[in-house]
Structures are given as C-alpha cells and as structure tokens.
Amino acid sequence: MAEKEIPGIRPYTAPAGGWGALRATARAVAEQMQAPEAAITLLRTNKPEGFDCPGCAWPDRKHTSTFQFCENGAKAVTWEATKKRVPPEFFAANTVTSLLKWSDYELEDQGRVTNPMVYNPDKDIYEAIDWDDALTRIGEILRAQPNPDAVEFYTSGRASNEAAFLYQIFAREYGTNNFPDCSNMCHEATSVGLPESIGIGKGTVSLDDFDQCELLIAIGHNPGTNHPRMMGTLHEIVHRGVPIIVLNPLRERALERFADPQDAIEMATFGATEIASTYLQPRIGGDAAALKGIMKALLEMDALSGPGSQVLDHEFIKGHTNGFDAFAADLRAAGWPAIVAVSGLPEDALRNVAEAYAKSNATIVSYGMGVTQHSTGTQNVQQIANLLMLRGNFGKPGAGICPLRGHSNVQGDRSVGITEKPKADMLERIEQRFGFKPPSGHGHDAVAAMQAIIDGRSTALICLGGNLAVALPDAEACFPAMRKLDLLVNIATKLNRTHLLTAKHSFLLPCLGRTERDIQATGPQAVTVEDSMSMVHASRGKLTPASEYLRSEPAIVAGLATATLPNSRVPWMNMIADYDIIRDAIESVFPEFEKYNERIRTPGGFRLPLPPTERVWNTPSGKAEFLRFTGLEEDPSFTDPTIxxxxxxxxxxxxxxxxxxxxxxxxxxxxxxxxxxxxxxxxxxxxxxxxxxxxxxxxxxxxxxxxxxxxxxxxxxxxxxxxxxxxxxxxxxxxxxxxxxxxxxxxxxxxxxxxxxxxxx
Structure with a gap:
C-alpha cells in the first residue's frame, strides 16, 4: 500500500550544508537584496574591517577568514539588509488589529521600519512622529511612573556592548535593576550553574581547543540550524579522526551527514562527511540520567583499575575540587535499572560512552538548550561540569565546557552589566565613574518581569530589540497583559508581534542594523561584540542606512536617558559623539576590559579572562565544586504511560x-x-x-x-x-x-x- 501523501511533507535525503545550503542562500539573496550589493555585503561578514554576523555567537577563525558566513548567517544578513521597507504609509493602510492577523513570518518579511512611530488608539494605527517629540513624550511618561521598579528594561542579545552598557547605566540611574534579557530564556542555567561549579558562567574553550581535542561529546543541540558555522569545526575534527558522541532525542541531519560548502572536493563529488561516530537518542528529559549513568560507569571502571591505569584524574580531583566523596556516593547509590528507564538508553550504550571518554586525554563537551530548558536546567549544566572534572578536563589544551549561545552578543550583554542581580563591586565602580548611587536590590528577569506586568506591578516596558511577548511562553497570559501597560517602547529594525500588543502609549523607534554605517559627530563608529568563546571584537557596518531617520542603538538609549533624566550626571551626548568614550567607561566599570580601545583595534580583538583555563576557581572555596543532582528526573515524573x-x-x-x-x-x-x-x-x-x-x-x-x-x-x-x-x-x-x-x-x-x-x- 502506497504511503499517504501529505502536502508539504516529503523526505529530504541530501546531507546538511552542501548544494542545498548554497541554493537556500541564493534564494535568500534574491528575495531580499540586489545581487551585486548582497555579494559585497556577505563578503564583509566577520571581517576585521567589516561587520559581525547578526546571527549566532559561534566564533571566527582569527576573525580574518576570507569566507566566514553560513546559510543561516546569510539569511540573517539579507533579512536585515533587505531592500524591503515599512514606511509610514504602510501603517496608515493597515490597522494594528488587522496586522495581528498576519503570521510572524509575514510581519517581519515586510522589511525595515523607516521612521519613528507612535500608536494612535483612536485610529488603531501607528503614525510617524518626530524623534525629539517621541523622546520627550517617553521621558515624561517614564517620570510619571509610580516608581522606578515599575519599569522593565528588556535586552536582546543582538545589542552591542556599547548599547547594552549605556542601557544598564540608564536604567540604574533611573533607579531599577529590572533587566529581563533574552538569555533568561536560553542559557540562564549556564550563567547560574557554572559559577557555582567552576567560578564563571561562561564556556572555557577556544577554537584552538577544537584543533587539539581527542573527543567531543555533543548534548542537546542542533548546530546545523542554530549555529551552522560550528559545522565547519565539526567537519574539521572528524577529518582529524576525532570521534563525536551525540546525545539528542531527535536525529538531526547535520549531526548525521554534512557537506561543507567550503570543501571544493566534497562539493564537486556531491560527497558528505559522517559527523557523529555514536548517536544516542535519550528520551526528552533523560540527559541528566544519562550523564549519571556515564559517570557511574567511570567510577566503576576506576574501582577496577590498577595503579597507573586509573580512570579518574585523582590528582586533579584532590588538588582542584571539593565535594567529590558525597558526589561519588550519590552516583553509586543510583541503580542501573532506574538510569536506563529514565534516560531511555541501554546500560551498555552508556558504558560505551564512558569507555570512549576514559580513552580521551582531552575532551570537550558542548551543549545547548536541550540541556538548559528544563526544570533542573541549572543542575543539568553542573552535571556536565562534573563529568569534565572527573578526568581533569579543565585548564589543559583541547578540553573544557562549551555552552552554545544564541545571538551574536548575548554573552557580551552580560559582560557589560545586563543583569538583574548586580554585584556590589560593579555598583561601586558605576558610582565612582558616573557620580550616582545605583540601586542594589534584586531586579526582574524575563519571567518575573512578565509576571509583574500581568499583576499590574510593572506599568512600562522598554525593549532594546527582540520580540519578548512571543519569545516567552504562555501567550494566553502574556498578550493581554501587555495591553494593560501604560508605556511600551520598542527599539527595532523590523516589525514583529510584540509591537502590535499596544499599550496606552506605544512607540516604535527604528534603529541601525549591524550591517549599516554608524556616523556620529566624530565620524564613523565601530561597536563591539563578544562571541561564545569570550572573544571581543569590533563590528563596522558599511551599508547606507535603510532610512535617513534611523538612529544607532547607543544614540537612542542616550536620547531616552537625556529626555527622562534632566539632571543626569552621565555625559550621554559626549559618549555618543565618540564610542571610544563609552568603551573607556566600560573599562572603568569592568577591569577585565583593560586597554579596551587599544586591544579592539587589533584584528580579531581580544579574549576576556577565563580563570578555569588557568585552573583558577573563583568560587567561595577557591576550588571547583562537584555538585550533586537529586534523583534522576529532570522534570516532574509521571507514572501514567499515556503521558x-x-x-x-x-x-x-x-x-x-x-x-x-x-x-x-x-x-x-x-x-x-x-x-x-x-x-x-x-x-x-x-x-x-x-x-x-x-x-x-x-x-x-x-x-x-x-x-x-x-x-x-x-x-x-x-x-x-x-x-x-x-x-x-x-x-x-x-x-x-x-x-x-x-x-x-x-x-x-x-x-x-x-x-x-x-x-x-
């Protein structure tokens, strides 16, 4: 009997990447840009004198490669640099109510917003407004809010270091630490979990480590879609003979077979490379149990080993860690039948992973949101750190932990102060630099911010990019709550659904994209971003802005601050005239940015300090901590087999x-x-x-x-x-x-x- 045909559902048998990626890139260019301009623009992506890709946070090889963009990076670039425009006439012809019926794809596909807009509730449309009028009105409304903590300052990971730093200074001078951030919805478990384990909430590997690793274990991520430039790195290490062990509930094509578009022979022969040497599919929510099984097997192997052939790195454990005995006792107490049932993986498969890990002298573990977006996401991350510590895979070449971040500067935003949990030393340096005393209380993350909006405790929301209402779960609760706000301000390049959930006062402020020239009083400006491996580098847009009315994100933030805080002690306009002054201020608040302006002018930029790479642990004990995972279930367990x-x-x-x-x-x-x-x-x-x-x-x-x-x-x-x-x-x-x-x-x-x-x- 022939299989039933389903419209839009058909097998795709080609490898990831390859000619399919090139065809998709060509389609994206044809739909969004003029071909000659697109070619020049794409070749400026991730270059020392070009702009940083607005897509993923995977790093570039010395940031000097001749061809460093991927299919999805090309889509991100052409999507931003599109020839399509959304002028005031578009809004005049389409009510907000009618636009809400459009799909998310249709809304963003209209193109770049060209003018500052304000919502007219009587006509149910957005109307053009002069920049000065918009900023003045927003400032007046912010000053009229019941208290500073009634305002939420949301940040997207695409904001530059300069914009994010000014944004947090503005909010703190205004009087709040409410910083809902896109990282709250993806890698917050990393930011919270790793400092408790190894003293820093970041990955510890560099691209050079991938050149030296002997094993890669990839858990809960799909690089072919979410960070495609990583596929080039995986392709390289496979051809070096390095095994890649994948744990992921879904079979993902890029982790099975990949054809590198930059490999002339592979492309000419329609060949492909097998990526995963072992592909295990734990049940959803089974990663923690699988990790405990692998670590339990390592302990059992170590117990059977003789002198000189021990599996665990006992010297590292004794000299650099705390909590091993209690951690090991918890592993020994876990029963294999329960581990198998919860993980969904056979015992022998987990033992095979342990054996491969025991043979490797340098192992990297990479992970994504399949690990973090669980009820025990923080603990999940810590179990990966535990696995690496068992064999001393920190502070040596080819080894370490690799959280796969999303947006190209989501990590940088945190490095320059976007946090709802500020540390006292950071606040002291802000006061020393700018002369005002910032608040010290715990602010709101993304979920807490939306809960405060739902409850009516928060009455205003400013969004530095992003699509917060759609990014958060539970639209049934979030969407109507947004409409109860007194003020909604969206700083954006393109239209999205959050902009249409209009408040009493709603403003849409169009900003420059990463690809566009940023000209200020002292001339062209560069911004800086941090990739997922803590490399900070410059980004310089080259395209003519989509509209003469666009302003840079730093300029918009400074304009909002000036309009809201008439007695501000911060030299907002001086900093906007020359972004070097912003970077000097960042350096004064964050000492790890020492010689910021000097080092950012070096091609490829510089790396921020990562103490675990030197086996320095900034934890209260001064050592890395083995932290136990309670039980085996990542999420609430259910005995009903129909669930x-x-x-x-x-x-x-x-x-x-x-x-x-x-x-x-x-x-x-x-x-x-x-x-x-x-x-x-x-x-x-x-x-x-x-x-x-x-x-x-x-x-x-x-x-x-x-x-x-x-x-x-x-x-x-x-x-x-x-x-x-x-x-x-x-x-x-x-x-x-x-x-x-x-x-x-x-x-x-x-x-x-x-x-x-x-x-x-």
Whole structure:
C-alpha cells in the first residue's frame, strides 16, 4: 500500500550544508537584496574591517577568514539588509488589529521600519512622529511612573556592548535593576550553574581547543540550524579522526551527514562527511540520567583499575575540587535499572560512552538548550561540569565546557552589566565613574518581569530589540497583559508581534542594523561584540542606512536617558559623539576590559579572562565544586504511560522568533509549521497515522491544562515517549511559571502532554 501523501511533507535525503545550503542562500539573496550589493555585503561578514554576523555567537577563525558566513548567517544578513521597507504609509493602510492577523513570518518579511512611530488608539494605527517629540513624550511618561521598579528594561542579545552598557547605566540611574534579557530564556542555567561549579558562567574553550581535542561529546543541540558555522569545526575534527558522541532525542541531519560548502572536493563529488561516530537518542528529559549513568560507569571502571591505569584524574580531583566523596556516593547509590528507564538508553550504550571518554586525554563537551530548558536546567549544566572534572578536563589544551549561545552578543550583554542581580563591586565602580548611587536590590528577569506586568506591578516596558511577548511562553497570559501597560517602547529594525500588543502609549523607534554605517559627530563608529568563546571584537557596518531617520542603538538609549533624566550626571551626548568614550567607561566599570580601545583595534580583538583555563576557581572555596543532582528526573515524573514529553524546537529557516520561511528542509517539512514530530511506534500505539490531525493537551497535575490544536502528526526519528513541536507555536503549552527555579529559565524542552487523534487529514 502506497504511503499517504501529505502536502508539504516529503523526505529530504541530501546531507546538511552542501548544494542545498548554497541554493537556500541564493534564494535568500534574491528575495531580499540586489545581487551585486548582497555579494559585497556577505563578503564583509566577520571581517576585521567589516561587520559581525547578526546571527549566532559561534566564533571566527582569527576573525580574518576570507569566507566566514553560513546559510543561516546569510539569511540573517539579507533579512536585515533587505531592500524591503515599512514606511509610514504602510501603517496608515493597515490597522494594528488587522496586522495581528498576519503570521510572524509575514510581519517581519515586510522589511525595515523607516521612521519613528507612535500608536494612535483612536485610529488603531501607528503614525510617524518626530524623534525629539517621541523622546520627550517617553521621558515624561517614564517620570510619571509610580516608581522606578515599575519599569522593565528588556535586552536582546543582538545589542552591542556599547548599547547594552549605556542601557544598564540608564536604567540604574533611573533607579531599577529590572533587566529581563533574552538569555533568561536560553542559557540562564549556564550563567547560574557554572559559577557555582567552576567560578564563571561562561564556556572555557577556544577554537584552538577544537584543533587539539581527542573527543567531543555533543548534548542537546542542533548546530546545523542554530549555529551552522560550528559545522565547519565539526567537519574539521572528524577529518582529524576525532570521534563525536551525540546525545539528542531527535536525529538531526547535520549531526548525521554534512557537506561543507567550503570543501571544493566534497562539493564537486556531491560527497558528505559522517559527523557523529555514536548517536544516542535519550528520551526528552533523560540527559541528566544519562550523564549519571556515564559517570557511574567511570567510577566503576576506576574501582577496577590498577595503579597507573586509573580512570579518574585523582590528582586533579584532590588538588582542584571539593565535594567529590558525597558526589561519588550519590552516583553509586543510583541503580542501573532506574538510569536506563529514565534516560531511555541501554546500560551498555552508556558504558560505551564512558569507555570512549576514559580513552580521551582531552575532551570537550558542548551543549545547548536541550540541556538548559528544563526544570533542573541549572543542575543539568553542573552535571556536565562534573563529568569534565572527573578526568581533569579543565585548564589543559583541547578540553573544557562549551555552552552554545544564541545571538551574536548575548554573552557580551552580560559582560557589560545586563543583569538583574548586580554585584556590589560593579555598583561601586558605576558610582565612582558616573557620580550616582545605583540601586542594589534584586531586579526582574524575563519571567518575573512578565509576571509583574500581568499583576499590574510593572506599568512600562522598554525593549532594546527582540520580540519578548512571543519569545516567552504562555501567550494566553502574556498578550493581554501587555495591553494593560501604560508605556511600551520598542527599539527595532523590523516589525514583529510584540509591537502590535499596544499599550496606552506605544512607540516604535527604528534603529541601525549591524550591517549599516554608524556616523556620529566624530565620524564613523565601530561597536563591539563578544562571541561564545569570550572573544571581543569590533563590528563596522558599511551599508547606507535603510532610512535617513534611523538612529544607532547607543544614540537612542542616550536620547531616552537625556529626555527622562534632566539632571543626569552621565555625559550621554559626549559618549555618543565618540564610542571610544563609552568603551573607556566600560573599562572603568569592568577591569577585565583593560586597554579596551587599544586591544579592539587589533584584528580579531581580544579574549576576556577565563580563570578555569588557568585552573583558577573563583568560587567561595577557591576550588571547583562537584555538585550533586537529586534523583534522576529532570522534570516532574509521571507514572501514567499515556503521558509523553514535548520539546519546542526551531525549524531550519528560523532564528529564535524570526522565521525566514515556512520550510524546514532537513526534517522534510515545506511550506507549513502545523506539525508535531512523533515516534513511529508511539503513533501506532495511539492509532495515529501519518498526517492525521491531532490535539496536544498538557498533563500537569495542578490544573495548568493547555491545548495545541490544528496540527498534524508526522513520523520522525525521535526517542520513544518524546514529541516535538515548533517554537513559538508550541509555547502555548508551557505555563509561564513552569521554570527552572534556580535560574528562572522556562522549561520549553519537557512539557508533559497527551496526544489525541482528531481525524485523518
């Protein structure tokens, strides 16, 4: 019997990358830009005198490569540098109510916003407004708020160091530490968990370490879509003979087979490289149990080893760590049957990983949001640190921990002060530099900010980029709450849904993109960004701005501050005239940026200090800490066999909430997003056929039931008991308070659900 044909669902058998990536890049260029300009622009990406890619945070080889952009990077660049425009006439012809019916893809695909806009509630449209009038009105409204802590200052990871630094100075002089940030929704578990383990909330590896590693263990990430330039690095280490062990509930094409577009022979022969030497599919929420199984096996191997052949690095453990005995006792107490049941992986598979790890003298573990976006995300991260510590894989070449960050400067924003939990020494240096006393209380992260908006405790929201209402889970609660705000200000390049959730007073302020020239009083300016390996480098846009009315993000922040704080002691306009002055101020507040302006002028920039690479541990004990994971379950456990675990995932043509097209070619989905990926055996048990319409209902015990309807079931290579739906469509299933309590990260990656067949498609 022939398999039923489902519109938009067909197998994609080619490798990741390769000619498919080049064709997709060509389509993106054709749809968004003029070909000659696009070619010049793309060749300036990630160059010393060019601009930093506005896509992922994967670093560049010395930031001097001749060809350092990938398919999704090209999409990010052309999406920003598009020829399409959204002028005032567009808003005059489309009410906010009508625009809310458009898809997220349709909204952003309209192009660049050209003018500052203010919402007219009587006409239900945005109207053009003069910059000075907009800033004056916003300043007046901010001064009228009931108290400084009623205002939320949200930051996107695409903001530069200079913009983010000024933003946090503005908010703190205003009087609040409310800094909801995009990292709160992805790697906050890293920022909270690693300082407790190794004394710093960042990765410890460099690209050079990938040249020297003997094993890579990749957990819970899909680099072919979310950080594609990493694929070039993986391609290199495979050809060096280094094994790559993957733990991921879904089979992802890029981790199976990849053709490097920069490999002339591979492209000419239509060849491909097998990436994963071992590919294990734990059930969703089973990574912690799998890690405990691997570490338990290592302990058992070590107990059987003789002198001179010990598996664990006892010298490192004794000299550099605390808590090993209690940690080891917890591992020994964990039973293998329970580990197998919770992880969904056979005991021998976990023992094989332990054996491969024991043979490696230099191991890197990389991980993504499949690890962090769980109820125990912080603890999950700490278990990866534990695994590395067992064999001394910190502070030596080719070894360390590698959290895969999203936006190209999400890590840099934190380095220059975007945090709701400020440290006393940072606040003291701010006071010394600028002459005002900043607040010291704990502010709001992203979830806490939205909860405060829902409760009416927060009445104003300023967004430095991003699409906060869509990025957060639980739109049913978030969307109506946004409309109760007194003030909503969005600093943006393109239109998105958050801009349409209008408050009493709503403003849309258009800013320069990463690709565009930034000319201030002293001439062209460069901004700086930090990649996921702590390298800080300059970015210089070259394109003519999309509109004469655009302002840079630093200039907009300074303008807001000047209009809001008439008695400010901060020399806002001087700093905007010359960004070197901003960087001098950053250096005075953050000593690790020593000689900032001098070092940023070196091609490739400089690396911020990473004490664990020197085996220095900035923890209270002065040592790295073995931290136990309680039990085996990452998320609330359920005995009902009909309950499955759902993860929200991104399509290949997507970056966070930005959707470039409705295709997801590596998973065989084209022109649609209304799908739920399921294991074939699970579908058979439930009587669900390929393409059947289904309903997804949450299975929380506390009455937090939510439903995702109007979707179809698609058979996919995913672990049994696990299902996946696209983000943000599937975020409606995630309650706002379903979070990792330690970090506040929403648990997008493990939602208990029941699947019901509705009808055949």
């Amino acid at each position: 499955m675990k759902l993860a929200t995932i991104r399509s290949h043509d997507q970056y966070n909430t930005t959707i470039y097209s409705l295709d997801d070619r590596y998973r065989g989905v084209f022109g649609r997003r209304d799908v739920v990926f399921m294991n074939e055996d699970d579908m058979a048990e439930l009587g669900i056929g390929q393409g059947d319409k289904i309903r997804v209902d949450t299975a929380f015990a506390q009455g937090q039931q939510r439903t995702l309807g109007n979707v179809i079931a698609i058979s996919y290579k995913i672990a049994r008991g696990s299902v996946a739906a696209y983000y943000p469509e599937g975020s409606c299933l995630v309650p706002l308070d379903y979070i990792d309590k330690a970090s506040g990260t929403p648990s997008y990656k493990s939602v208990p659900v029941r699947i019901t067949r509705v009808a055949s498609a």
